[in-house]
Amino acid sequence: MHFGSDKKQNCRAIVIGNRPLSGGYYALELEAPQIARLAKPGQFVLLATAELGNEGREPFLRRPFAISYIGESRGMIRIIYRLKGRGTYLLSQLQLEQSVQLTGPLGHGWDIDGDIHQALLVGGGRGQASLLPLARELAHRGVTVDMLMGAVSADGLLCSDEFADCGYLRLATEDGSKGESGRVSKLLPELPAYDIIYTAGPPEMMRAVCDWAERVFVRCQVSLESRMGCGIGACQCCAAESKGGEQKYVRVCSCGPVFDSSEVKF
Numbered sequence: 167m168h169f170g171s172d173k174k175q176n177c178r179a180i181v182i183g184n185r186p187l188s189g190g191y192y193a194l195e196l197e198a199p200q201i202a203r204l205a206k207p208g209q210f211v212l213l214a215t216a217e218l219g220n221e222g223r224e225p226f227l228r229r230p231f232a233i234s235y236i237g238e239s240r241g242m243i244r245i246i247y248r249l250k251g252r253g254t255y256l257l258s259q260l261q262l263e264q265s266v267q268l269t270g271p272l273g274h275g276w277d278i279d280g281d282i283h284q285a286l287l288v289g290g291g292r293g294q295a296s297l298l299p300l301a302r303e304l305a306h307r308g309v310t311v312d313m314l315m316g317a318v319s320a321d322g323l324l325c326s327d328e329f330a331d332c333g334y335l336r337l338a339t340e341d342g343s344k345g346e347s348g349r350v351s352k353l354l355p356e357l358p359a360y361d362i363i364y365t366a367g368p369p370e371m372m373r374a375v376c377d378w379a380e381r382v383f384v385r386c387q388v389s390l391e392s393r394m395g396c397g398i399g400a401c402q403c404c405a406a407e408s409k410g411g412e413q414k415y416v417r418v419c420s421c422g423p424v425f426d427s428s429e430v431k432f
């Protein structure tokens with residue numbers, strides 16, 4: 167069973183923080199109590215960036231972002247976004263007290279129900295953003311959490327202090343500027359003792375993690391990204407190929423973004 171909610175809200179949220187991190191990433195904090203109340207780790211929001219531009223017409227499609235922090239008591243959520251194109255550029259220009267339109271929480275998040283005592287989280291690049299609230303929730307429930315986080319270089323490692331607060335964290339960078347040198351998949355242990363593995367990041371990294379999980383017979387969940395239109399299961403533009411079952415394709419926005427690795431090809 168997935169950990170998620172079918173409820174979603176359309177609302178205007180007030181910007182309470184929007185600061186650059188390293189490596190082209192920004193942390194956007196929004197006062198959005200309706201969404202913070204409902205959000206679960208692994209879910210995402212759609213942000214309407216068009217209204218932030220001069221013309222107010224593009225980008226036409228709202229942009230999806232994982233919820234990286236759920237501050238229910240403070241009624242806030244945080245998004246960690248990396249500058250990519252027009253939409254994320256417009257987000258980076260948002261000032262305190264400005265408002266932005268958003269929809270969420272959307273999709274199905276990480277499955278954290280059941281008999282989980284030890285979990286492994288493997289993240290790469292912006293996939294780290296989706297794993298952070300999961301690490302918090304698991305630690306809060308008393309689960310032993312091991313985490314392997316990787317990036318191309320040190321400036322792409324996100325929120326290491328916050329991850330380290332949740333359990334045992336190991337880092338890897340491809341250029342060797344922090345942690346182990348090389349890809350994060352290099353850190354996968356030989357003798358795992360995990361009840362479940364969660365992974366989010368570049369597809370190549372997730373495939374390596376899923377192959378390894380299959381070899382060591384541990385259940386694995388993945389968080390997929392795909393281009394999105396409606397975000398609510400109506401337009402089909404986010405389809406991913408399923409590995410079997412009744413349907414050839416699944417919609418990443420409404421059936422995911424989190425899936426069991428046995429369910430989807432990516």
Ligand SMILES: Cc1cc2nc3c(=O)[nH]c(=O)nc-3n(C[C@H](O)[C@H](O)[C@H](O)COP(=O)(O)OP(=O)(O)OC[C@H]3O[C@@H](n4cnc5c(N)ncnc54)[C@H](O)[C@@H]3O)c2cc1C
Nearest residue numbers: 229230231232246247248250251252253254295391392393
């Ligand atoms: C479920 C989900 C969660 C995500 N979480 C994060 C996050 O936490 N942090 C983060 O930095 N990015 C995240 N992304 C990717 C983010 O949505 C894209 O980087 C962003 O839409 C780029 O918008 P842009 O206008 O700046 O770039 P552009 O280059 O102008 O985008 C061009 C087009 O490509 C689409 N697009 C490009 N890359 C992606 C992508 N990977 N996924 C979906 N649509 C894409 C855009 O929607 C747009 O239609 C997530 C994507 C998905 C699907």
Ligand code: FES
Nearest residue numbers: 395397401402419
């Ligand atoms: S984005 Fe429209 S169905 Fe998924």
